[in-house]
Structure formats: C-alpha cells, structure tokens
Amino acid sequence: MTLDMLRAEPRASVATMRAAVIPGPGRIRIEAAPLPQPGPGQVRVRLEGCGVCASNLTPWAGPDWMKFPTAPGDLGHEGWGVVDAVGEGVDDLAIGDRVAALSYRSYAQYDLVEAEAAAKLPPALGGKPFPGEPLGCAMNIFARADIHAGQTVAIVGVGFLGAILTRLATDAGARVIAISRRPFSLELARRMGAAETVPMDDHQAIIARVEALTGGRFCERVIEAVGKAWPLDLAGELTGERGKLIVAGYHQDGPRQVNMQLWNWRGIDVINAHERDPKVYVQGLRAAIEAVSSGRLDPTPLYTHAYPLERLDEALNATRDRPDGFVKALVTFP
Structure with a gap:
C-alpha cells in the first residue's frame, strides 16, 4: 500500500469524552475516554454536573483495598443532565429529557444510566443543579x-x-x-x-x-x-x-x-438507613424531585462550592477539609 493510498483511505472516527481518572491517592488526571454507548434498557446522559460525596474521601485517601488507576469517571454518583442517546427497549425517556440519575461514573462529560434509575426533572427545576442521589x-x-x-x-x-x-x-x-x-x-x-x-x-x-x-x-x-x-x-x-x-x-x-x-x-x-434496593433508591429520588419542585425543600443555599472537572482534586480536598462556609461541592460541566 502506497503513502498516497494511506492518506486517501477513510479512517473510522472514535467519539471521545473528557473524564477524570484517579491514578493514585490524592491525584487526578483528565483523559479522553471512549464515549459510552447505551445498551438495552439504558440511556446516555450528557452531564451538567455531579455532586461530590463524602463517601469518595476514603478511596481518595488510598486505602489498601483501593485499586488505581480508577476507571474514567469513577466515584462520581450524584449526576444530573440531559439524555442524548437511548438504548433499545427504553420507552419512558427520550433524547432531550433532563434527568437526575443514579449512575456511578459521573466525573465525566457523559455517563450511562439504567433507564429505570433516571427520573425526569420538571420545568420548575430548569437550569438548577440537582444532585439526585444525596x-x-x-x-x-x-x-x-x-x-x-x-x-x-x-x-x-x-x-x-x-x-x-x-x-x-x-x-x-x-x-x-x-x-x-x-x-x-x-x-x-x-x-x-x-x-x-x-x-x-x-x-x-x-x-x-x-x-x-x-x-x-x-x-x-x-x-x-x-x-x-x-x-x-x-x-x-x-x-x-x-x-x-x-x-x-x-x-x-x-x-x-x-x-x-x-x-x-x-x-x-x-x-x-442505607438502602440497597435500587427501587427504593429511585423512590427517594422521585420524592426529592417532588419536594424541591414544589418548593417544600430548597437545597440551593447548600451548594456552596463549584469546580470544573479539571479541579476535581480541589473539590475532593474541600469536601475533606471543610473550609469555613463549606457545605456541598459540585463539579459542573459548561
């Protein structure tokens, strides 16, 4: 095969996303990871943000049982965003739906979610952060x-x-x-x-x-x-x-x-009080959506610190150190 033939041959493009990887205790790096594709019963969410959970702090410190590097987006489980791809057999969610999701690799631009673990956010919550899991x-x-x-x-x-x-x-x-x-x-x-x-x-x-x-x-x-x-x-x-x-x-x-x-x-x-039944998790998520959208509960003042993905390490450290005025950190995606 000649050089000209190589240049003329079309190349398959692989879509990628930005995702955080933790290569070792207290360190992050941002990598280009393959864009995940939803399987049957799944949707892909283009994330707007992800809350930072205190449960991340033990893995972040690097205990003996922790394995590094983490998978792209790993540890992030408080995501919300917009459905941008739908897998086979999903009828109750559509592209463009804004959702809060129970997923597990949301320190990334996109994450896959079981459709039954995502709940639509009503217009009353439009433009507002919603870390649904906590x-x-x-x-x-x-x-x-x-x-x-x-x-x-x-x-x-x-x-x-x-x-x-x-x-x-x-x-x-x-x-x-x-x-x-x-x-x-x-x-x-x-x-x-x-x-x-x-x-x-x-x-x-x-x-x-x-x-x-x-x-x-x-x-x-x-x-x-x-x-x-x-x-x-x-x-x-x-x-x-x-x-x-x-x-x-x-x-x-x-x-x-x-x-x-x-x-x-x-x-x-x-x-x-820690639930393990996914259906109960979703019940709580839906109850939270109702409470916030109705005005009965306003968590907005509790979102005290926001960071881009590149500063996830600062978000985790702030969650650990709790500077004055700190309550909850969010990682947000433009």
Missing part, C-alpha cells in the same frame, strides 16, 4: 426515621445531609436539636429550623445539655450523620428509652464497638 438518600433516611410532630429529634452532624434532615424534621413538627462541630454548621442548622444547637466538642457536656433540654428523657429519634465512631457513640447516649437511633453516616474506616449494655437497657431500635 437528595433521594435524605428522603429515604427521613422515611426510615419515622419522625412525627411533637417528638424531639437530635441530629448529630450538620453537613449537607444533616441540614436537609433538619429541615424535613422541623417541617414534620418535630423539635430538632442540632449537634455539630463547626460554628458555621450550627448557624446553618438554625436557618434550617433547628430549635436548639449544641457544639460537638465535649462528650459529657453534650449529654448533659441534651438531658437538660429534654427534662431527662433524651430524644425519641437520633440521627447520626457523620460516619465516625465518636458521633455514633454519642448518638446512642442521646437516644431515649424505646427511641430510635438512625445510622445515616457512612462508616468506611473499620469496625465499631458500641455500648450494648446501654442500648439494651434503654430498649432502643437501631436502624441502618
């Missing part, structure tokens, strides 16, 4: 917590999740005691409706304060939303007799020892 998670946790008017609810840890749950519990008629480390978080809790705020500094002082605020009864419901050992221990101490302790924090750093004597004596119910 919002749906908050709705499912709230449902599992079984909160009613007149109850006292302690929320241990006021980040994005704790702030949303503070608003939901307050709107249900509960009296919320918010407990958190940062003064900014305590002020945020007050803005979200908390009746009382307690600095999370001294273990015994917190217990004494909540005991005083509840007349010695402690709380009918306690939601632990940190994912660390001490807040979980504290949450157990704050749960009253026959109350419910709801574990909403994501515990990734090893086993936990709990005060089973106390838990037995008080007869508390312990609820692991």
Whole structure:
C-alpha cells in the first residue's frame, strides 16, 4: 500500500469524552475516554454536573483495598443532565429529557444510566443543579426515621445531609436539636429550623445539655450523620428509652464497638438507613424531585462550592477539609 493510498483511505472516527481518572491517592488526571454507548434498557446522559460525596474521601485517601488507576469517571454518583442517546427497549425517556440519575461514573462529560434509575426533572427545576442521589438518600433516611410532630429529634452532624434532615424534621413538627462541630454548621442548622444547637466538642457536656433540654428523657429519634465512631457513640447516649437511633453516616474506616449494655437497657431500635434496593433508591429520588419542585425543600443555599472537572482534586480536598462556609461541592460541566 502506497503513502498516497494511506492518506486517501477513510479512517473510522472514535467519539471521545473528557473524564477524570484517579491514578493514585490524592491525584487526578483528565483523559479522553471512549464515549459510552447505551445498551438495552439504558440511556446516555450528557452531564451538567455531579455532586461530590463524602463517601469518595476514603478511596481518595488510598486505602489498601483501593485499586488505581480508577476507571474514567469513577466515584462520581450524584449526576444530573440531559439524555442524548437511548438504548433499545427504553420507552419512558427520550433524547432531550433532563434527568437526575443514579449512575456511578459521573466525573465525566457523559455517563450511562439504567433507564429505570433516571427520573425526569420538571420545568420548575430548569437550569438548577440537582444532585439526585444525596437528595433521594435524605428522603429515604427521613422515611426510615419515622419522625412525627411533637417528638424531639437530635441530629448529630450538620453537613449537607444533616441540614436537609433538619429541615424535613422541623417541617414534620418535630423539635430538632442540632449537634455539630463547626460554628458555621450550627448557624446553618438554625436557618434550617433547628430549635436548639449544641457544639460537638465535649462528650459529657453534650449529654448533659441534651438531658437538660429534654427534662431527662433524651430524644425519641437520633440521627447520626457523620460516619465516625465518636458521633455514633454519642448518638446512642442521646437516644431515649424505646427511641430510635438512625445510622445515616457512612462508616468506611473499620469496625465499631458500641455500648450494648446501654442500648439494651434503654430498649432502643437501631436502624441502618442505607438502602440497597435500587427501587427504593429511585423512590427517594422521585420524592426529592417532588419536594424541591414544589418548593417544600430548597437545597440551593447548600451548594456552596463549584469546580470544573479539571479541579476535581480541589473539590475532593474541600469536601475533606471543610473550609469555613463549606457545605456541598459540585463539579459542573459548561
């Protein structure tokens, strides 16, 4: 074959996208990855953005079990965007639909989603960010917590999740005691409706304060939303007799020892609020869309930091370090 023949021969073009890859602990690089093609029952979403989840921080730190480099877009699971390709057998979504999606490689320009794991965003949410996974998670946790008017609810840890749950519990008629480390978080809790705020500094002082605020009864419901050992221990101490302790924090750093004597004596119910049924995930997502689009819930002030994909490392570090004023980071795509 001559050089002229090589030049004249048409070449197949391979469509690509920009995607983040984590080659090692605390590092990112942006690569050109093949544009994924939807299979049966799938849609492809051209992403507008993806929230940054605190569950990313353990893989980001590089534990022994983590494998590097990650797949393109890996760890991103809070994406939203516009459907731009539809696989065979998909009838309820069409090209051009704006959706929130439950997918798992959304630190990229595009991601594939099972059609049943995507939910349309109504016109009322047009142009607004919508990290559906954490919002749906908050709705499912709230449902599992079984909160009613007149109850006292302690929320241990006021980040994005704790702030949303503070608003939901307050709107249900509960009296919320918010407990958190940062003064900014305590002020945020007050803005979200908390009746009382307690600095999370001294273990015994917190217990004494909540005991005083509840007349010695402690709380009918306690939601632990940190994912660390001490807040979980504290949450157990704050749960009253026959109350419910709801574990909403994501515990990734090893086993936990709990005060089973106390838990037995008080007869508390312990609820692991992490869902694993995809259908329940989607139920929470749809409930979140309804709550936000109706105006019942406004998470917009909680999206405090935004970064382009090239600065994903800064977004992850901010999620870890929580500078003053930080609640939630979004990675956005122009």
